[in-house]
Amino acid sequence: MNVLFYSSQPYDKTYFNRFGSDLDLQYAEAQLNAQTARLAKGFPVICAFVNDQLNATVLETLKAGGTELVALRCAGYNNVDLPAAAGLGIRVVRVPAYSPHAVAEFAVALLLTLNRKTHKAYNRVRDGNFSLDRLTGFDLAGKTVGVVGTGQIGQVFCTIMKGFGCRVLAFDLIANRELEAAGVEYLPLLDLLALSDIISLHCPLNEQTRHLINQETLHHMKRGAMLLNTGRGALIDTAAVISALQSGQLGYLGIDVYEQEEHLFFYNRSEEIIRDEQIMLLTSFPNVLVTSHQGFFTEEALSEIAHTTLNSIRAYFNKQPLIHEIRR
Numbered sequence: 001m002n003v004l005f006y007s008s009q010p011y012d013k014t015y016f017n018r019f020g021s022d023l024d025l026q027y028a029e030a031q032l033n034a035q036t037a038r039l040a041k042g043f044p045v046i047c048a049f050v051n052d053q054l055n056a057t058v059l060e061t062l063k064a065g066g067t068e069l070v071a072l073r074c075a076g077y078n079n080v081d082l083p084a085a086a087g088l089g090i091r092v093v094r095v096p097a098y099s100p101h102a103v104a105e106f107a108v109a110l111l112l113t114l115n116r117k118t119h120k121a122y123n124r125v126r127d128g129n130f131s132l133d134r135l136t137g138f139d140l141a142g143k144t145v146g147v148v149g150t151g152q153i154g155q156v157f158c159t160i161m162k163g164f165g166c167r168v169l170a171f172d173l174i175a176n177r178e179l180e181a182a183g184v185e186y187l188p189l190l191d192l193l194a195l196s197d198i199i200s201l202h203c204p205l206n207e208q209t210r211h212l213i214n215q216e217t218l219h220h221m222k223r224g225a226m227l228l229n230t231g232r233g234a235l236i237d238t239a240a241v242i243s244a245l246q247s248g249q250l251g252y253l254g255i256d257v258y259e260q261e262e263h264l265f266f267y268n269r270s271e272e273i274i275r276d277e278q279i280m281l282l283t284s285f286p287n288v289l290v291t292s293h294q295g296f297f298t299e300e301a302l303s304e305i306a307h308t309t310l311n312s313i314r315a316y317f318n319k320q321p322l323i324h325e326i327r328r
C-alpha cells in the first residue's frame with residue numbers, strides 16, 4: 001500500500017505521517033513533471049499538489065509505471081488533464097473542502113495589510129522609526145466589496161466583509177440564496193467591477209475564468225481599487241495588472257497566487273538570481289503584497305487535507321467507492 005508524494009515539504013511529512021501510519025508513505029521533494037514522472041514506477045498511488053504537472057505525457061508515464069490513482073492534496077484541479085486521465089483509466093481524487101475559513105481569512109489579512117500598512121509599520125518601529133507618514137489607510141465600514149465566486153471560500157469571505165460593515169456585491173454562475181438573504185447583491189461581472197472599492201477572486205481557474213482580470217476588465221474597475229487574488233494565478237493577466245498599477249488605475253494588489261508560481265513558490269530562492277522579471281517588478285511596488293500560496297496553511301486545514309486524502313487512498317486500496325473522485 002505504497003504512495004509516492006511529489007513536491008513534498010516538511011509539513012506534509014508531519015501531517016501525513018501523523019494520520020497515515022498504516023500506509024507506506026514515501027516523500028519526494030521533486031515536482032511532478034515529464035522528467036520526474038518515472039520516479040513513480042511501482043507506486044499504485046501518487047499524491048500531488050497545486051504546481052505538479054499532470055498533463056497527458058506525465059499521465060502516460062505514470063500509467064506505464066503502474067500508477068492507478070492520483071490523489072491531489074488540494075481543492076483546485078486545473079493542473080490535471082482529466083480527459084487524458086480518464087482515457088488511461090487513472091482515477092483522480094481531491095480534497096473538495098478542508099477549511100474555507102483558512103483561505104477567506106487569509107484574503108482578509110492581505111486586505112488589511114495593504115490598507116493599514118502593518119507590514120511597513122512593523123519594520124519601521126523595529127528600526128526606531130515611529131513616524132506615521134504615508135501609513136494612511138481607509139475605513140472598511142461603508143466600502144463596497146466585490147466577490148467573484150461565492151462557493152465555500154467566497155461565501156465565508158462575504159460573511160466576514162458583511163461583519164466589517166461593507167456593502168457586498170457578488171458574481172457567480174449560481175447565486176447563493178443564503179448570501180442573498182444576508183444582503184449580498186448579485187450583479188453582472190462588469191457592474192461589480194465598476195462599483196467595487198475592493199475585488200476578491202474566489203472562483204476556480206478554467207477556460208472561462210483564465211485572465212478574467214485583463215486589460216479590458218481592469219479598465220471597468222474604479223480608479224484606485226484594490227484587487228485580491230487567493231484563487232489561482234492565471235485568473236489575472238499579470239502584464240495587464242502591472243500596467244494598471246503603473247498607471248494608477250489599480251490602487252493596490254494582494255496576491256497569494258501567481259501565474260508563474262510553479263518556478264518559485266514553496267521554495268527558498270533567497271540565494272538565487274530570480275529571473276522572473278514580473279515578480280521582481282511586482283514586489284518592488286509599495287502598494288503590492290505577494291505571498292507564496294499560503295492561504296490554506298493553517299493547522300485545521302493541514303489536518304483536514306491529510307485526513308481526507310488518506311481516507312481516499314485507503315478507500316482505493318480497499319476497493320471502496322471514491323467519494324471525492326473528480327469526474328468529467
Ligand code: NAI
Binds near residue numbers: 096293
Ligand atoms: P467552490 O467550488 O466551493 O467555489 C467556487 C465558486 O466559483 C462556485 O460557486 C462556482 O459556481 C464559481 N464559479 C465557477 N466558475 C465561475 C465563473 N466562470 N465565474 C464566476 N464564478 C464561477 O471552491 P472553493 O473551495 O470556494 O475554492 C475556490 C478556489 O480557491 C479553488 O478553485 C482554488 O483555485 C482556490 N484555492 C486557493 C487556496 C490557497 O491556498 N490560496 C486554497 C484552496 C483553494
